[in-house]
Amino acid sequence: xxxxxxxxxxxEDQNRVLSRITGAGFKYEVIKGATGINVIxxxxxxxxxxxxxxxxxxxxxxxxxxxxxxxxVSREYSSADKVIDLGDDVLVGGPGELAxxxxxxxxxxxxxxxxxxxxxxxxxxxxxxxxxxxxRTSPYSFQGHGVEGLKLLATVREKFGLKIITEATxxxxxxNQDGVREKRNVLENVIEYxxxxxxxxxxxxxxxxxxxxxxxxxxxxxxxxxxxxxxxxLKDFLLAAEYIxxxxxxxxxxxxxxxxxxxDEKFQRYTPDIGAITVLKRxxxxxxxxxxxxxxxxxxxxxxxALAAVAAGADGLLIETHNDPANALCDGEQSVTESQLADxxxxxxxxxxxxx
Ligand code: PEP
Ligand code: MN
Numbered sequence: 001x002x003x004x005x006x007x008x009x010x011x012e013d014q015n016r017v018l019s020r021i022t023g024a025g026f027k028y029e030v031i032k033g034a035t036g037i038n039v040i041x042x043x044x045x046x047x048x049x050x051x052x053x054x055x056x057x058x059x060x061x062x063x064x065x066x067x068x069x070x071x072x073v074s075r076e077y078s079s080a081d082k083v084i085d086l087g088d089d090v091l092v093g094g095p096g097e098l099a100x101x102x103x104x105x106x107x108x109x110x111x112x113x114x115x116x117x118x119x120x121x122x123x124x125x126x127x128x129x130x131x132x133x134x135x136r137t138s139p140y141s142f143q144g145h146g147v148e149g150l151k152l153l154a155t156v157r158e159k160f161g162l163k164i165i166t167e168a169t170x171x172x173x174x175x176n177q178d179g180v181r182e183k184r185n186v187l188e189n190v191i192e193y194x195x196x197x198x199x200x201x202x203x204x205x206x207x208x209x210x211x212x213x214x215x216x217x218x219x220x221x222x223x224x225x226x227x228x229x230x231x232x233x234l235k236d237f238l239l240a241a242e243y244i245x246x247x248x249x250x251x252x253x254x255x256x257x258x259x260x261x262x263x264d265e266k267f268q269r270y271t272p273d274i275g276a277i278t279v280l281k282r283x284x285x286x287x288x289x290x291x292x293x294x295x296x297x298x299x300x301x302x303x304x305x306a307l308a309a310v311a312a313g314a315d316g317l318l319i320e321t322h323n324d325p326a327n328a329l330c331d332g333e334q335s336v337t338e339s340q341l342a343d344x345x346x347x348x349x350x351x352x353x354x355x356x
Contacts, residue, residue: 001042001049001051001064001065001066002040002041002076002077003039003040003060003062003063004037004060004061004062005017005037005038005039005040005060005061006037006061007037007061009037009058009059009061010059013057013058013060014030014040014059016057016059017054017057017060018030020057021040021054024049024053026042026044026046027042027043028040028041028042029041029043029072031078037061039078041071041072041077042054043071051064064076069239070239070242070284071242072242072245072250073238073242073252074283074284075282075283075284078285079285081094081095081285081287082250082285082286084251086126086127086163086196087163088163090126090163092196092223092253092287092289093253093286093287093315094315095356097349098310098314098315098317098348098349098352099127099289099316100126100316100319100348101125101127101128101129101165101289101318102120102125102127102317102318102319102321103116103117103128103321104116104131104321104335105130105131105134105293105320105322105328105331105332105334105335106130106131106132106134106142106144106329106330107131107132107144107149107152108145108328108329110155112323113130113153113156114155114159116321116322116323117156117160117162118160119323119341119342120162120321120341121160121162123345124345125162126162126163127162127165127196128153128156128160128162128163128164128165129165129166129319129320130149130152130153131144131166131167131330132145132146132147132153132166132167133146133168133190135167135169135200141330142329142330143174143175144174145176146174146182147174147182148176149166150166150189150190150192150194153193153194163195163196165197165198165318166190166193166197166198167190167200168186168187168191168198168199169200169202170185170187170203170209171185171186171209171212172185172186173186174186187209187216188216191217191220196222196223196224196225196253197213197217197223198224198227198255199213199224199226200227201228201230201257201294204227204228204236204240205229205232205236205240210240210243210247213244213247213249214244214245214246214247214248214249217248217249218247218248218249221250221251222251223252224244225253225255225318226241226244226252227255227257228255228256228257228259228273230257230259230260231260232259234276234279234280237254238280238283241254241284253287254286254287254289255288255291256272256274256277256288256291256309257291258270258271258272258273258294258295258296259271259273265297268296268297268301269294269295269297269334270294272290272295272305272308273295274290274308277309277312277313277314278312278313281313287315287316288315289315289317289318290306290309290314290317290318291317291318291319292305292309292317293319293320293331293334293335293336294334296334297333297334298334299325299333299334299340302319302336302344303344303347306319306348307344307347307348307351310348310351310355311351311355313355317344317348319336319341319344320334320335321337321338321340322335322336325337
């Protein structure tokens, strides 16, 4: 439920409304409206409360019930696009430049990370991706270098001024290549190093994890990029985002990465859910990023789908790139080369300029 205060409302009027909310056992969030008039969001199950319970108070203009299952992430709750500020003029969402995030699937070695960071930053890309913790289908596949990988990302940030996005796979304790268990859990480590915390498709439905994530980042409001589960409906995806926001962190970025397909794996790994971009932009105020790499699975298909996503209104792209894709430890087949990435970047920027 949202309470719109009137233009003439005094601070005392607002306080009266707030104490009625807390008195009824609910929490609230005060959103400063663009016109300077406050809007108050009431959080919780309001099915038993009538609008008139608040409408009758002095200074209240109108009370609107949010009809959707997802509340805080909905357009009804806040019509303005959410813009996430990473500092140093790097923004995700809103009417400006596309947010480009590029880098290898996994962080393999200092040499690999530095070579990729050099060409990524030279192209004017501001955010580098790279997995230190890899959610692999097989327990025998490379699981990532853990905290050593995160330290490589910290060096990249220092040397190239790039912002860092990396995945937190859970609250478990990573075991490194030598069988040594890390002292802190994966999320705690990622929180320390990342500018954006990535939550993978496999974890979209790990509700306890999403809850913990919201709570642990409540104070820092560290941005979180949440990927759509490969078999999840958009409503479930938005409700997963709501878990994080309702637990204290409003800075969520939605990321589409393709959904289950009946297509032959040799053509396409997943079906790129391009149409979902327009749905999410309409239903939610959160930024929407598209990951063409995991969507299609083969580098030859990445540029076309990346550009289609930008044309459909995506706020940015998350792309896997590798200096030596043939020898990548993870997702080499879908990693674009340096020249492909440069080509995607310039064409995507051109499409974006036509749109905004
Ligand atoms: C990734 O970005 O490397 C990744 C594992 O993606 P997803 O969660 O979409 O499979
Ligand atoms: Mn990958």
